[in-house]
Amino acid sequence: MLPAFRSKVYACTCSGARIATLHTMLGSSSVNAAWIAASACAAGLAVGGFHYAALWPASRIFGRSLIAGKDAAEVALTYDDGPNDPYTGQLMEVLARNQIRATFFVIGRYVRQKPRLTRALHEAGHLIGCHTMTHPRLMYMGAKRIRAEIGDATALIEDTIGSRVRFFRPPFGARNPAVLRIAAELSLTPVLWNVSSKDWKAGSPAEIERYVERGIALNQRRHSGSNVLMHDGSHLEMGIDRRRTVTATANLLGTATRDGSRFVTLDRWSPAS
DSSP states (O other): OHHEEEEEEHHHHTTTHHHHHHHHHHHHHHHHHHHHHHHHHHHHHHHHHHHHHHOOOOSSSOOOBBBBSTTEEEEEEEEEEEOOHHHHHHHHHHHHHHOOOEEEEEEEHHHHHHHHHHOOOOOOOOEEOOOOOOOGGGGOOOHHHHHHHHHHHHHHHHHTTSSOOOOOOOOOGGHHHHHHHHHHTTEEEOOOEEEEETTTOSSSSSHHHHHHHHHHHHHHHHHOOOEEEEESSSOOOOOOOHHHHHHHOOOOOOHHHHHTOEEEOGGGGGOOO
C-alpha cells in the first residue's frame, strides 16, 4: 500500500479522540458523532485514494503507462533530471565501456543550459525522453500549465537533438487524467518504473546496488522485465553530486551481465508505429 494512503487510513482510525472531544463540546448525539466519524474516514480515504492513483507507479486508475516488457531478462536503465555536468558525461563513459544504451529523461531548463551535452547523449545512441521544463508536480496543475510543461520541453528537446521525442516521464510519477490525455495528444508515451534505486537518498553505491538487485530479482519472479529508476541529476539545481549513481551503475553492469540480464532502451517495449 502507498505510504500516503496508509497514513490517511491511520488518521481515520485514530480520529476517535478528536470526535469524542467534538461530541462533548457540541453536546451532540451519538448519531452526530457517528456522522462526523464517517465523514472523516470518507475524506481520508478519498485523499489517500487520489494519491495512490496519482503517485503509485503500478496504478492504472487514471490510465495506462509504459512500465516494462514481459521478458524477465530485459532491464532498462533510465536516468532522470539531467543533463547534469559532470555526472551525465561520466555515466556516458561507463555505459560506452560496457556497450550499453540507456534512456535519459531530461529537464527542459537543463537542456537549454547544456545543449551540447544533450546532443552528445543522443549521438551516443541513448534514448532521450521528456521530463517537463521545470519538474513540477503535474497532478496539482491545470491543463494549460501541464501542456506548457510537457509541450515546451518536448519541442526544445527535439530542436536540440534533431529527432522526435516519443517518451515522457512525469516528475515524481505524479499524474492525473489531464496529464495522460495531454501526453497522448502530443504523441508521447507516459513511462513510469518498477524498480527504484533510491539513489537520491542512498548513502553509498552499495546501497543503490542492493535496491536495484532486489527489485530486479522481484520482477524476475513475477516474469516481468525491469525498468530501473535512477538519476544523473536533480530537479533542485545543476551540478548535484551523482558520483554514487555513476559507481553503482558501473558495478551493476558487470554483475547483471554475468547473471544473464540484457539491457534495453524503452523503445524495445513500445516500438514506433
